[in-house]
Amino acid sequence: MxxxxxxxxxxxxxxxxxxxxxxxxxxxxxxxxxxxxxxxxxxxxxxxxxxxxxxxxxxxxxxxxxxxxxxxxxxxxxxxxxxxxxxxxxxxxxxLSERISVAKSHADFVANASHELRTPLASVIGYCETLMNPKAGNDEALRNRFLGTIRHEAQRMQSLISDLMSLSRIEAVKHEVPSDTVDMVALAHEVAGEFRDGAKVAVRENCREALVAGDRGQLSQVLRNLIDNSRKYARPDGPVEVAVEAASTGWVLVTVRDEGEGIPPEHLPRVTERFYRADTSRSRAVGGTGLGLSIVKHIVERHRGRFDLESRPGRGTTASLMLPLRKD
Incomplete structure (x- = not known):
């Protein structure tokens, strides 16, 4: 040559x-x-x-x-x-490493999603077939109990499909930097106000406003997912605290803290993976899809922020996200 x-x-x-x-x-x-x-x-x-x-x-x-x-x-x-x-x-x-890794990730994602849908669907079909039997179908108490189970499993599938669609929409725009102005103080109060039953959700802040460049709908979803998680895994009627703190370094720190059972340390590195659950049986019992924290992580990354989880068994969990404050 x-x-x-x-x-x-x-x-x-x-x-x-x-x-x-x-x-x-x-x-x-x-x-x-x-x-x-x-x-x-x-x-x-x-x-x-x-x-x-x-x-x-x-x-x-x-x-x-x-x-x-x-x-x-x-x-x-x-x-x-x-x-x-x-x-x-x-x-x-x-x-070829990244291409193969992405292909494997997609294959695993489809397999996990199929499994998560197959389980409640099998229950729905099984209970429907039982109700079609005249002996079971004519027993009002049994029929109502089975219909309640069918409704619960159908709602699980509905939640999973909703989260799957949400994750797909987030990934479709992950390279687009959000440009709307969002006040995280006002947003925290608004989202916390949606949770009026069960555990008390309190909001505290060190500033009147904390403006970031963001997608308001997605940031609302982040707070909603984190508060909902804390409420599900907090001790009964235990407090959930949302804190918004603007720092002189040009960042806003938002934390959601509960006083629940916490997450064992061996699970912490993986809890943001799709469909990963630290406690599978409890997560399904409270209606978890295994996608909530993955959605949070993707949204925070799109906003050029950082997401972290700290937890100690028996002492509760603190989820924190740092977002860059908007520069005028």
Whole structure:
């Protein structure tokens, strides 16, 4: 390859190497960053040390191969080898890790969603079939109990579908930075006022207003989800506190705190994953879909903020989000 070709390869972000007679004659900066600067001048079998990749590079026809672990243990790469001369080969390396991870994530998401819908649907079908039996259908007390269960399971499916649609809408606009002006103090009072039954929801603030650039509907959903979570898992009639604090650093901190049972520390890193539940049986009993905190996390990230959970078993949980204050 001439000097112009080498110059072009050097400016590629894709790792690329020139192999001549089984030896690495040139590697651009991306390839050296991936495999090490020492590979230039080495035998390709020592430079790469991956049998499938080496076999593809040294074959007479060239071609492509997918190999694992060129960068990290779980990474997946495509090795593309093109013959450009009697003894010369151009090798390009493409990182497939993110694409494969996204595909797996989507497959897991569909599988989990199907499972979450299948369970209540099976209950609905089973109870309906029982009620179609004249002996069960004519027993008023039994019929009412079964109809109550059917209604409960149907509401579970309705909540799940609503959350799935909400998550889909959020992901569709996740790259669009919100631009409306939202007062987090006023919004906290408004959303807290929606919860008038059960646990008391109190709001405190250190400022008259805290203006952020945001999507009012989505930020309302964040507060609603966090307060609802706290109410579900707080001790009976226990307090739930929402605090809004504007800091001189240019951020507003919003926290939602309860005095419930808390979350075991081993579950904290995963509670924002879709469908993950720290307590599966209790979550389903109180109507949880396993998507609430995932929705919160996605919305906060869209607002260029930070979301965190602190919890101690027996002492309660504090959910906090930091959002940048609007600059005039």
């Amino acid at each position: 001439n000097s112009e070709g080498v110059h072009l390869l050097e400016h590629l972000q894709t790792p690329a190497m020139m192999i001549a007679r089984g030896q690495v004659r040139f590697a651009n900066a991306a390839a050296q960053s991936l495999l090490g600067a020492h590979i230039v001048g080495q035998d390709v079998r020592i430079a790469i040390r991956e049998p499938r990749a080496v076999a593809t590079i040294l074959s007479q026809e060239g071609g492509r191969a997918q190999v694992k672990g060129l960068s990290t243990g779980g990474s997946m790469w495509e090795v593309d080898c093109k013959i450009i001369g009697p003894h010369e080969r151009l090798v390009s390396l493409y990182d």
